[in-house]
Structures are given as structure tokens and as C-alpha cells.
Amino acid sequence: xxxxxxxxxxxxxxxxxxxNLERLAAKQPSTxxxxxxxxxxxxxxxxxxxxxxxxxxxxxxxxxxxxLWGLRVYVAVMLVLVxxxxxxxxxxxx
Amino acid sequence: xxxxxxxxxxxxxxxxxxxxxxxASPAAENLAHLLTHEDVxxxxxxxxxxxxxxxxxxxxxLGRTRLLWLLIxxxxxxxxxxxxxxxxxxxSATGARFGIGFFIPFVVLTFLVGFIVQEMTVRxxxxxxxxxxxxxxxxxxxxxxxxxxxxxxxGNFLTLVTxxxxxxxxxGFFGVRPGVAVGGALVIVLGAITTGRYWTWERIxxxxxxxxxxxxxxxxxAHPDWFALGHAFxxxxxxxxxxxxxxxxxxxxxxxxxxxxxxxxxxQSAVVDKGMQPRDIxxxxxxxxxxxxxxxxxxxxxxxxxxxxxxxxxxxxNFQAAQFAEALEPWIGHIGASLFALGIFEAGIVAAITISxxxxxxxxxxxxxxxxxxRPLREAWPFYLTLLGSAAAAAALVLIPHFPLEFVxxxxxxxxxLAMPPALAFLLLLVNDREVMGEYVNGIWGNIxxxxxxxxxxxxxLGFGLATIFPHWLGG
Numbered sequence: 001x002x003x004x005x006x007x008x009x010x011x012x013x014x015x016x017x018x019x020n021l022e023r024l025a026a027k028q029p030s031t032x033x034x035x036x037x038x039x040x041x042x043x044x045x046x047x048x049x050x051x052x053x054x055x056x057x058x059x060x061x062x063x064x065x066x067x068l069w070g071l072r073v074y075v076a077v078m079l080v081l082v083x084x085x086x087x088x089x090x091x092x093x094x
Numbered sequence: 095x096x097x098x099x100x101x102x103x104x105x106x107x108x109x110x111x112x113x114x115x116x117x118a119s120p121a122a123e124n125l126a127h128l129l130t131h132e133d134v135x136x137x138x139x140x141x142x143x144x145x146x147x148x149x150x151x152x153x154x155x156l157g158r159t160r161l162l163w164l165l166i167x168x169x170x171x172x173x174x175x176x177x178x179x180x181x182x183x184x185x186s187a188t189g190a191r192f193g194i195g196f197f198i199p200f201v202v203l204t205f206l207v208g209f210i211v212q213e214m215t216v217r218x219x220x221x222x223x224x225x226x227x228x229x230x231x232x233x234x235x236x237x238x239x240x241x242x243x244x245x246x247x248x249g250n251f252l253t254l255v256t257x258x259x260x261x262x263x264x265x266g267f268f269g270v271r272p273g274v275a276v277g278g279a280l281v282i283v284l285g286a287i288t289t290g291r292y293w294t295w296e297r298i299x300x301x302x303x304x305x306x307x308x309x310x311x312x313x314x315x316a317h318p319d320w321f322a323l324g325h326a327f328x329x330x331x332x333x334x335x336x337x338x339x340x341x342x343x344x345x346x347x348x349x350x351x352x353x354x355x356x357x358x359x360x361x362q363s364a365v366v367d368k369g370m371q372p373r374d375i376x377x378x379x380x381x382x383x384x385x386x387x388x389x390x391x392x393x394x395x396x397x398x399x400x401x402x403x404x405x406x407x408x409x410x411x412n413f414q415a416a417q418f419a420e421a422l423e424p425w426i427g428h429i430g431a432s433l434f435a436l437g438i439f440e441a442g443i444v445a446a447i448t449i450s451x452x453x454x455x456x457x458x459x460x461x462x463x464x465x466x467x468x469r470p471l472r473e474a475w476p477f478y479l480t481l482l483g484s485a486a487a488a489a490a491l492v493l494i495p496h497f498p499l500e501f502v503x504x505x506x507x508x509x510x511x512l513a514m515p516p517a518l519a520f521l522l523l524l525v526n527d528r529e530v531m532g533e534y535v536n537g538i539w540g541n542i543x544x545x546x547x548x549x550x551x552x553x554x555x556l557g558f559g560l561a562t563i564f565p566h567w568l569g570g
Binding site: 032034037044046049051054064067071075084086088 | 109112114116118121124127130134136137138140233238241369371462466505508513516523552555558559562563565
């Protein structure tokens with residue numbers, strides 16, 4: 001697809017729970033410097049990183065497209081029926 | 095017409111699910127210059143979690159409790175938020191109309207369905223760090239995204255109106271004038287968001303939400319038949335009798351009281367705003383389960399509190415909140431009735447906070463503006479304006495003389511159920527999307543449960559449709 005934010009394999013990377021985090025957790029940092037902040041957050045948790053990346057659109061198969069359209073028509077029809085039902089209820093009310 | 099295939103914006107890079115530390119990312123040096131207030135606040139919360147996690151190792155019960163305390167929030171809030179004014183009125187109507195019986199275990203079942211669905215949003219939020227609306231727009235494009243947003247916006251606004259009806263009616267029992275009640279509620283919503291900190295907002299709202307438990311003492315004062323309650327749980331009887339149409343509508347309303355589109359959007363966005371990570375997913379499940387447990391307990395309490403009306407043959411067909419409290423007063427006393435009315439007020443206020451927040455999160459995600467409660471007002475004013483504006487508009491409608499409030503109350507839960515199947519379809523597609531979820535995709539049982547719930551909701555809607563077109567079939 002397009003260039004990845006980080007081209008290293010997800011599986012080969014350690015989680016954010018490594019020794020670094022343990023060291024950080026041991027005592028409260030006096031200030032939350034950029035290094036400390038980045039150590040505590042995941043790569044795509046930083047606002048600027050999220051703003052630069054997107055998961056991108058997926059291809060919708062004809063079956064999936066039909067399902068989404070079917071559900072859309074279902075909602076539209078049901079909304080009309082809700083209005084009919086409520087009108088009846090309001091007219092029937094004393 | 096729907097575009098054949100949305101084209102990716104070349105200025106964005108392709109995201110992928112990762113649990114890598116931002117400090118270890120090749121982009122770290124660049125990101126260090128771009129940190130926001132939101133990032134720093136979130137890092138502070140993560141530091142608390144990291145410290146609690148280290149201290150919770152082994153058999154340290156206190157440490158584990160502290161860790162759970164830090165990680166609970168979105169799950170409890172979403173379920174106690176959904177125990178809102180129209181939902182509590184649906185449960186009250188159920189108790190008054192059918193007493194203790196089939197509907198007691200049925201309500202618990204609907205909450206279990208809610209758990210299955212909401213757990214998926216916890217995983218989506220913790221893994222992708224993106225809200226539900228943002229993911230729908232990313233993966234399905236604007237065409238389908240705006241449909242999903244349309245359902246959310248309409249549903250949220252109508253529900254918000256009913257919350258202020260609840261606020262007005264609940265305080266009306268104590269003689270508070272509508273303008274004062276609704277204005278006061280708006281001040282509380284404003285107060286919760288002026289903290290500029292997700293953590294503080296979450297704790298304030300949790301503190302308010304726990305008062306949903308006011309229905310428990312109200313239920314105890316109604317002296318329910320505990321043996322009948324146990325019997326109902328075990329046998330799902332006695333079955334409801336009377337008009338099948340009325341039973342169907344009440345079933346739909348009770349389902350709509352536990353599974354609604356706003357819950358999906360809210361919990362995922364709150365999980366993201368809280369800064370939860372994949373390793374917090376099990377705590378997120380516990381949080382969601384605690385929410386289910388508390389909300390189902392309080393919902394059953396609302397059913398039990400109104401059973402005296404059933405036993406004394408009092409019709410509650412057209413009751414609203416204050417009327418329930420007034421009608422119950424001879425049997426549960428002034429204190430019981432006051433607790434009931436306060437419970438409806440609380441249900442309205444907490445839901446007004448959570449639902450307006452859900453709208454604001456979705457708005458920010460779709461239009462790319464800042465959307466975090468960790469942002470100060472000056473940085474995220476469109477987010478806060480959406481939040482407060484939607485609440486204020488709903489509040490204003492409630493004060494308009496002769497506005498058809500009954501119309502809104504009647505429709506809101508039913509609309510929630512009918513809008514749920516497309517929302518569930520998007521949820522299931524996202525949570526099965528390996529490009530988005532990586533190793534955290536749904537398992538086979540999660541998919542079976544999700545599909546069964548979606549099909550059941552479609553059939554419930556079709557039943558409603560047939561009953562509307564041919565009311566005499568079901569005795570309507």
C-alpha cells in the first residue's frame with residue numbers, strides 16, 4: 001500500500017511494557033519531558049502520529065456492499081413504520 | 095451514488111496495529127517536538143497505571159485493586175449512562191404492567207448481549223487508539239460513514255431530549271420549576287467538562303452515576319416478593335399476558351435500554367481518551383462487566399420498585415417519571431417515591447453528560463478537530479461547543495410549550511433498537527479486520543455471538559414492522 005509509519009514488523013517488537021517502563025514506574029518523574037511522555041505512550045497513541053496516519057479504506061466485496069445496503073433500507077423502512085406507529089399511539093391517546 | 099472504492103489520501107501514511115513504545119519508534123525525534131497537552135496528560139495517567147501495575151505483581155490485593163481502580167471507567171459509565179431516563183421508565187413500565195416474571199431474566203439477558211457488543215469496542219479502542227466514527231470513515235469511506243453518523247446524530251439528539259424530560263420530571267416531583275431543573279442540569283454538564291482533564295471528568299461522572307443505585311432502596315421499600323423473584327430467574331415465568339403488540343413494544347424498549355449505537359461510539363472513544371493500551375484489555379473487560387452488573391441490578395430494582403402498581407391494578411400505560419413517583423407514594427412512602435424521582439433525575443443527568451460527550455467525540459473524529467477531554471477549552475472549543483450545544487439544544491426543546499415530548503419518549507428506545515443492526519455490522523467488520531486489529535481480531539465465539547445478536551435485533555425490528563402494518567395480528 002503506502003509507506004508505513006514504522007516498517008519494522010509488529011510481531012518482532014517488544015511491547016511497551018519493557019524495562020524502560022518499569023524504570024519509569026519506580027518513581028514519579030519530576031517533569032514529564034518529551035522522552036518520558038513518549039516512553040509512556042504507544043507509537044500510534046501520540047496525537048501527532050495519529051494525525052499523520054490512517055488505516056485507509058478497505059475494499060468492499062459485492063456481498064458486503066449488498067449487506068450494508070440491505071441494512072440501510074431496513075433502517076429507512078423501519079423509521080417510516082416508527083412514525084406510523086407513534087402517530088397511531090398519539091391519536092389513540094385520550 | 096456510492097463511490098465504487100474510496101481512494102486513500104496520499105498525504106497520510108498507512109497505520110498499522112502496534113504495541114511499540116513511541117520512544118522506540120523511528121519517528122520519536124520528530125514526535126517529541128509535536129507533543130500536545132493531551133499527550134502529556136495521557137502520559138501522566140499512563141505513569142499511574144504503570145506504577146500500579148508494577149506494585150500489583152504477585153498476590154498484592156491492594157495493588158491489584160488500585161490498578162483496577164485506575165483502569166475502570168468507560169465500561170461502568172456506558173452502562174450506567176444507558177440506564178438513562180427513558181430506560182428506567184421502560185423498566186418501570188415493565189414492572190407496573192407485568193410485575194415479577196419473564197421480563198426480569200429477559201432484562202439480564204439484554205445486558206449480557208450489551209457486554210458482548212461493548213467488549214469489542216474496548217479492544218478496538220485499546221488496539222487502534224482511534225474512535226469508532228474515525229475508524230468507520232477510514233475503512234468504509236465518507237458515504238457509509240455519514241450514514242452511520244446520521245443514525246448516531248438523530249438517535250443521540252432524540253435521546254438527549256428524553257434525558258432532559260427525565261430531569262424536568264424527576265425534579266418536578268419536588269416542585270422544582272422546569273426552567274430551573276433543566277438549567278441546573280446544563281450547569282452540571284458544563285461543570286463536568288470544564289476540568290480539561292479526562293480523568294477528572296470520568297471520576298465526577300462516575301460519582302454521579304453511582305446514584306443510579308437509588309432505585310435499590312426504592313425497590314426494597316416496595317417489599318418485593320423475593321421468592322417470586324428467584325422463581326422468575328430460574329423459570330422465566332410467569333409469561334407476560336395481554337396484547338402481544340404491547341409486549342413486543344416493551345421488549346423492544348427494554349432491548350433499546352441496553353444496546354444502542356451511542357454506546358459503541360462512546361465507549362471506544364472513552365477508551366482512547368483514557369489512553370488504554372492492549373495490555374489493559376482484560377481490565378477493560380472487567381470494567382465493562384462491572385458496568386453490566388451494576389446496571390442490571392439497578393434496572394431490576396426499577397422493575398421491582400413499580401410492582402405495587404401491578405399488584406393494585408393501576409394502569410401505568412401513559413405514565414411519565416413524576417407520575418410513577420406520585421402513583422407509587424401510597425405503597426413505598428414519600429421517601430421511596432422521592433428516591434424514585436431522584437433516580438430518574440440522576441439517570442437523565444448522567445446520560446446527558448455521556449451522550450453529549452459521545453456526539454462531541456464523533457464530531458471531532460469525523461471533522462478532524464481536537465476531540466479529547468484532556469484538551470483545554472481554547473484548544474478544543476469545537477469539541478466542547480458540540481458537547482454543550484447538543485445538550486443545550488435538547489434542553490431548550492424540553493422547555494418549549496406544547497412540544498410533543500410524548501412522541502420523543504415513545505420513539506427513542508425503539509429507534510435505538512432499529513438503528514442497531516447497521517451499527518453492529520460496522521462493529522463486527524471492524525473487529526474482524528486484521529489490518530486494523532492485528533492479533534486482537536474477534537474469535538469465533540465472539541463472531542457467533544455478534545451475528546446472533548444482530549440477527550435477533552433484525553427479527554425484533556421486523557416483528558415490530560409486521561405488528562405496525564398488521565396490528566390486529568398481535569392484538570394491537
